[in-house]
Amino acid sequence: MRGQSNMHEAFEAGEDLSGNDAFEVGEETAGQRLDRFLADHIGDISRTHVQTLIDEGRVLVNGLAKKPSYRLEAGETITVEIPAPPLPGVPAENIRLDILYEDEDVAVVNKPAGMIVHPGAGVDPGTLVAALLYRFGDKGLSTVGGPLRSGIVHRIDKGTSGALLIARTDMAHLKLVEDFRERRIEKTYVALLHGKLKGESGRIELPIARDLRRRSRMTARRREGRQARTDWRMRLRLGSFSFIEAGLHTGRTHQIRVHFSAMGCPVVGDTVYGAPRQEKVGNETLPVLERNFLHAARIAFMHPRSGKRMECRAPLPPELVAYIERFGRATSAELGAIDAALRGFL
Numbered sequence: 001m002r003g004q005s006n007m008h009e010a011f012e013a014g015e016d017l018s019g020n021d022a023f024e025v026g027e028e029t030a031g032q033r034l035d036r037f038l039a040d041h042i043g044d045i046s047r048t049h050v051q052t053l054i055d056e057g058r059v060l061v062n063g064l065a066k067k068p069s070y071r072l073e074a075g076e077t078i079t080v081e082i083p084a085p086p087l088p089g090v091p092a093e094n095i096r097l098d099i100l101y102e103d104e105d106v107a108v109v110n111k112p113a114g115m116i117v118h119p120g121a122g123v124d125p126g127t128l129v130a131a132l133l134y135r136f137g138d139k140g141l142s143t144v145g146g147p148l149r150s151g152i153v154h155r156i157d158k159g160t161s162g163a164l165l166i167a168r169t170d171m172a173h174l175k176l177v178e179d180f181r182e183r184r185i186e187k188t189y190v191a192l193l194h195g196k197l198k199g200e201s202g203r204i205e206l207p208i209a210r211d212l213r214r215r216s217r218m219t220a221r222r223r224e225g226r227q228a229r230t231d232w233r234m235r236l237r238l239g240s241f242s243f244i245e246a247g248l249h250t251g252r253t254h255q256i257r258v259h260f261s262a263m264g265c266p267v268v269g270d271t272v273y274g275a276p277r278q279e280k281v282g283n284e285t286l287p288v289l290e291r292n293f294l295h296a297a298r299i300a301f302m303h304p305r306s307g308k309r310m311e312c313r314a315p316l317p318p319e320l321v322a323y324i325e326r327f328g329r330a331t332s333a334e335l336g337a338i339d340a341a342l343r344g345f346l
Contacts, residue, residue, distance in 0.1 A: 025076045034061065035068035038080065053080065089147035090119060092138075095131035100163060100312045105172040105305050107136070107151075108312040113161040113291040118149045128152075132166065141166070142173035154180060154251060159270070162189070162296025163314040167304075175304035180251065186300040187248045189256055190235070190316065190345055192293035192324060194275060195265035197242045201233045204259040208252040217272060218254045220262040228252045230259045236341035239281065239331040241268070243324065243341055245297075256294060268293040281330035289323055297345050316345045 023041055035054065039047040051068050053059050058081040061070065072078075098110035111117070111128055118129045132141055132151050141151035144167070151166045153176045165185070167173035179185050207225030211217040219225070229249035236243040242265065246256055254273075260266060261273035269289040271277050279286045300311040321342065328338045 021080045021082065023078045023080070025072045025074055025078065027074045030072060030074040032072050033068065034059070034066055034070040034072060034078070037072055038078070042080070042082075053082070058083070089138075090127065090129045090133060090150070092133035093126065093130035094134050095126065097131050097135055098314075099135075100314060101310070102168075105167075105169050106176070106303065106310075107132075107166040107168060108299065109164050109166055110314040111156050111161055111164045111296075113159055113317070116158050117155045117164070118145075118152050128164070136168065140168055142168060142170050144170050144173040144177075153177060156296055157254065157257070157292070157294075159292040160294045160296065161291075161314070161317050161320075163187075163299040163312050164296070165299055165301060172304040176301065179301060179304075183249060184302060186298070187251070187296060188298040189246045189248070190295050190297050191244055191246060191256060191260070192238075192268040192320075192327070193242045193244060193260050193265040194240070194268065195242065195263070196237065196240055197232070197234060197244065197263070197265060199234070201231070204228075204230045204232070204263065206259060206262055208255060208258055218252070218258045220258050226250075226252055228255050228259065230256060236333070236337060238324075238327055238333055241281075241327065241331075257292070270294070279327075281327060284330045286323070286326060286330065289319070291319070293320060293323065295320060295345075313345075316342065321346070 021042070025037070029037055035047055035050045038050045038059065039045065042050070054066070054068050057065055059065070060079045061072070062076050100108040100110050102108070109128065116124055116127045119127050129148065129150055129152065136151070138150065143150065145152050151168060153165055153167050153173060156162060156164050165176065167176055176185070206220040206228060207223065208218050208220055208228045209222040209225030211219040227250060231247045231249060233245045234242060235245050248255060257267050257270050257273050261270070266274040268275055268279060269292045278288050295316055296314060297316065298311065298313045300309065302308070303310050324342070325338060328335070
């Protein structure tokens with residue numbers, strides 16, 4: 001059993017604290033909450049971290065999982081599994097990148113659906129940052145965002161594809177952050193939606209906040225959310241579906257997905273915000289898309305060094321082209337109408 005003082009000395013000495021630790025509850029600590037007991041007995045660990053360990057099933061009382069609020073009894077044994085801390089930084093990985101533009105200050109990458117932009121608190125392989133580090137090296141990307149977000153100025157959701165702007169120098173990063181904040185960077189998306197939007201264009205202005213019931217989601221139903229604005233234009237109506245072009249005036253998390261879901265028109269493939277996993281059009285059941293039908297088709301910005309206006313376009317991925325063409329056949333849409341709607345995005 002490792003006591004509090006020895007644990008603290010281990011942290012001070014830089015010892016790896018991963019592994020299992022055990023504590024016996026004495027009379028003096030009987031009746032104490034489980035999370036409070038561990039926060040007091042494990043040095044240099046926050047109560048939030050303790051609660052995470054409990055939620056992950058890494059804390060057992062007499063071999064059983066308990067809630068953070070569990071009141072301890074004398075004589076009970078608590079075992080704690082403390083995982084090894086993630087290594088600083090992100091290891092480079094040889095992952096192919098579709099580079100739309102690059103120079104010494106910036107790059108624009110066409111991110112595929114299914115790729116995470118940067119790792120979270122854990123170690124996530126296959127991220128865009130890992131691919132960027134292999135392509136440009138750790139000296140060829142900005143450091144402003146820290147070792148887990150080298151070069152990253154903004155993000156695109158894992159299930160979304162398209163143009164992503166990368167900063168290669170700290171100067172470029174700081175300038176681009178300012179331009180994003182001042183809404184000087186233009187981002188255009190295309191999406192296939194459930195439902196029939198009214199009119200040929202429109203604007204959605206609903207605040208976006210974290211969903212308190214499901215923390216991985218956002219919602220437009222809380223008044224205290226952050227201001228968000230999405231402008232849209234109809235490109236093609238396909239039965240009870242709408243193929244639209246959307247411009248982001250703000251860049252909130254999941255903004256397009258949340259805004260159109262709030263309108264009763266979730267993005268096709270987006271099961272998180274209300275779309276079915278598999279679409280049925282008339283009597284035909286379409287194959288599972290395995291991603292959201294949402295694509296960042298264009299980004300326009302002022303070059304941070306020259307001030308020249310730049311515009312980069314990411315072609316609509318083949319799987320989305322094939323999907324909407326099949327959608328068109330299922331709804332008996334005219335081939336010419338589909339070609340016209342896709343023109344400019346291929």
